[in-house]
Amino acid sequence: MASESKAREPFSLHSRLNIFIGIIMMVTGVILILGIALFASRSERTAWQSRQQEASRIAEITVTSFLDEMKSNLGFISTLGDSYFRRNPAALTDLLEANPAFLEVAIFDEAGEVVASASPDSEAVLTNLYTLQLSNWYTTARLGSDYVGDIEISAGDEPYLVIALPTDAYGVIAARLRMDFLWEIVADIQFSETSKTAIFDSSGLLIAHPNTALVLESTSLAGRPEYQAIRADDDHSWSGAYRNYQGTPVIGSARGIPGTDWIILTETARSEAYRLITAAVLSLGGAVGLLSIIASASINRLTKNIVLDPIDDLVDAASIFSEGILDYRVKGDFPLELSHVAEAMNAMATQIEDRENDLRVARDEAQRASEFKSILLSNVSHDLRTPLGGILGMTEMLQEEVYGPIADSQKEPLERIVLNARRLKTLINSMLDQAQIEAGKLELENKPFSPAAVFEEVKEVMGYLAESKGLTFETTVEEGLPDLIMGDERRVFQVIMNLVNNAFKFTTKGSVWTHIYVDRDSWVIVVQDTGKGIPGDSLEAIFEPFRQVDKDTAHQQGGVGLGLSIVHQLVTAMGGRIDVESEVGKGSTFRVKFPLNRVEEA
Amino acid sequence: MQQFRALIIEDNIDQIIVFSEAVRAAGFAVSDCSDGDKALEKLRAIKPHLVVLDLHLPGLDGDHILQEIRSDSSLSHALVIVATADAAWAEMLEKDSYLTLVKPISFIQLRGMAKRIFSHLEQRKTAS
Numbered sequence: 001m002a003s004e005s006k007a008r009e010p011f012s013l014h015s016r017l018n019i020f021i022g023i024i025m026m027v028t029g030v031i032l033i034l035g036i037a038l039f040a041s042r043s044e045r046t047a048w049q050s051r052q053q054e055a056s057r058i059a060e061i062t063v064t065s066f067l068d069e070m071k072s073n074l075g076f077i078s079t080l081g082d083s084y085f086r087r088n089p090a091a092l093t094d095l096l097e098a099n100p101a102f103l104e105v106a107i108f109d110e111a112g113e114v115v116a117s118a119s120p121d122s123e124a125v126l127t128n129l130y131t132l133q134l135s136n137w138y139t140t141a142r143l144g145s146d147y148v149g150d151i152e153i154s155a156g157d158e159p160y161l162v163i164a165l166p167t168d169a170y171g172v173i174a175a176r177l178r179m180d181f182l183w184e185i186v187a188d189i190q191f192s193e194t195s196k197t198a199i200f201d202s203s204g205l206l207i208a209h210p211n212t213a214l215v216l217e218s219t220s221l222a223g224r225p226e227y228q229a230i231r232a233d234d235d236h237s238w239s240g241a242y243r244n245y246q247g248t249p250v251i252g253s254a255r256g257i258p259g260t261d262w263i264i265l266t267e268t269a270r271s272e273a274y275r276l277i278t279a280a281v282l283s284l285g286g287a288v289g290l291l292s293i294i295a296s297a298s299i300n301r302l303t304k305n306i307v308l309d310p311i312d313d314l315v316d317a318a319s320i321f322s323e324g325i326l327d328y329r330v331k332g333d334f335p336l337e338l339s340h341v342a343e344a345m346n347a348m349a350t351q352i353e354d355r356e357n358d359l360r361v362a363r364d365e366a367q368r369a370s371e372f373k374s375i376l377l378s379n380v381s382h383d384l385r386t387p388l389g390g391i392l393g394m395t396e397m398l399q400e401e402v403y404g405p406i407a408d409s410q411k412e413p414l415e416r417i418v419l420n421a422r423r424l425k426t427l428i429n430s431m432l433d434q435a436q437i438e439a440g441k442l443e444l445e446n447k448p449f450s451p452a453a454v455f456e457e458v459k460e461v462m463g464y465l466a467e468s469k470g471l472t473f474e475t476t477v478e479e480g481l482p483d484l485i486m487g488d489e490r491r492v493f494q495v496i497m498n499l500v501n502n503a504f505k506f507t508t509k510g511s512v513w514t515h516i517y518v519d520r521d522s523w524v525i526v527v528q529d530t531g532k533g534i535p536g537d538s539l540e541a542i543f544e545p546f547r548q549v550d551k552d553t554a555h556q557q558g559g560v561g562l563g564l565s566i567v568h569q570l571v572t573a574m575g576g577r578i579d580v581e582s583e584v585g586k587g588s589t590f591r592v593k594f595p596l597n598r599v600e601e602a
Numbered sequence: 603m604q605q606f607r608a609l610i611i612e613d614n615i616d617q618i619i620v621f622s623e624a625v626r627a628a629g630f631a632v633s634d635c636s637d638g639d640k641a642l643e644k645l646r647a648i649k650p651h652l653v654v655l656d657l658h659l660p661g662l663d664g665d666h667i668l669q670e671i672r673s674d675s676s677l678s679h680a681l682v683i684v685a686t687a688d689a690a691w692a693e694m695l696e697k698d699s700y701l702t703l704v705k706p707i708s709f710i711q712l713r714g715m716a717k718r719i720f721s722h723l724e725q726r727k728t729a730s
Contacts, residue, residue, distance in 0.1 A: 383687075397620065400710065
């Protein structure tokens, strides 16, 4: 778990802010651009549609007025009357020359006879009397309606269309109109760079187109979807976007030309129509992008200056504090919130510094007190020894009758003086030991010595105590104990003496038994008594200095409670351990276990 | 006339009494000195066989007196019992002294030791 979390670096505030700002900028930019593009395209489309409708209307007007002009020209010719042309057959040819849009003009009377005809640049077509009665233009005009025909293309002749009008004399005047004229007009209807205008009839057949070749090939729009859509509308007034026959995406607008079954269609390439929008969107996008970058950078810089740099300062300060340099103080211009943090950190450092100083003072004081205690103990015990030597020596001299014979009745008090002097000596030694141990001045020897001899010495010294208290004192040295082992003889003696002394102190009847044996890598001293025992809840405390289970006993026995504490500390210092089992009223058993360091054979 | 001489170098009058009596009881002819500075002079005048030496002394301290005894060929044969209240100091001088005793010193114990030393000296004298 720990390694996993360690492997994943925590995301820095900086990158988080950057990503956050970046996303906001991007989203804002996209929304802005989309909105503007949508609005612009919508208004552009509306504008283009109306522009196109206008254009197609103008185209319609242009075409219509052209046709009307042609019709009125024909009408004017017919008003001259049949008789005029019968009188002046050449007049029609002159009129035709003044009117280059006409290829051929023919005037028929009520009976269908040719009154006059002229076709100076081409073969006469209209005056073919065999086909006359079958011609649409003739029958339509004969019945009193204007006729505008479809485009006619014949070999060796120019493309043309037929216009026919009824005359006042119930005859018909017809003309073949050169298509070039209409085409030029249509080609001229150009309201933008890519705009094109085309005219086709109700069957879809192209009548006029800027590309005349298409017309000459009799191209039909009948299969085109825009044609279907236009046809579906009643008055052929339609606007839409589509791909034209060339595959170019365009927007188109169509309307019918009244008086004909023609439909006029204007187209503009969508690329042109949307050029403005595209340019607008591109430049806007660029602007927004640039703005985002500038905004991001400035927000980034701002957050760095306002938030991240101060945080870095705080982090630096925290690591300086953690290095223990507590007199350092966080300084600088922080925003309000962070200045609170800085103040809190400074206050914390001050507090820690104060506490550390207090602790240092307390520690020094404790150290001084401890040193003072050790020196005091050492000096006191030292200074007690000299007068004690006088007391002990003098009393012994009295006992030894150096100053003359003593009465029997004086022997016991002298004995008691000596006993008390010896007890005082033991106490002084204990205090000095304790002082040395506490001052860390305990030095241990490591020399070969005989544990059995130490035991014998204890027995010798303590034998008189057992006798005087009427107790049995047994010592057992088991076989297997080496003659010599390594260690500090004096300290081992002290440990055993203290334990035995302690056992005698608290035993009023029965026995004290000491026992020494080897247990694998250790040698063990057991001191067992039939004394009053130690209550279970006091067992742990007995090895602490100046602790006694029973204050009365302590008073009675004259101890200060250092014996077991010194034993414990000496045993521990010599790498051993001590434990105790006890039952109140039955006695105690102390067991000391020392590591067995055999004397190496040279 | 007593054949072996002992010098007690000690500043405490009670101790001088106890030590002198114990050593005298063992058979030595005893002198004493309570000043470190005068001790060397006295040592050279008496040339004792046994010296009971305290370490805390006015003037020259026992440590230096012991070094002086060890380095002076006319004195180096003397057996020195160091008697002090300072066990640690006594331990340091163990190799230069015959015996070190930590105060309080038992009259009986010191008398016993002095007797042993006396008979040892007698044996040595007889042998030579």
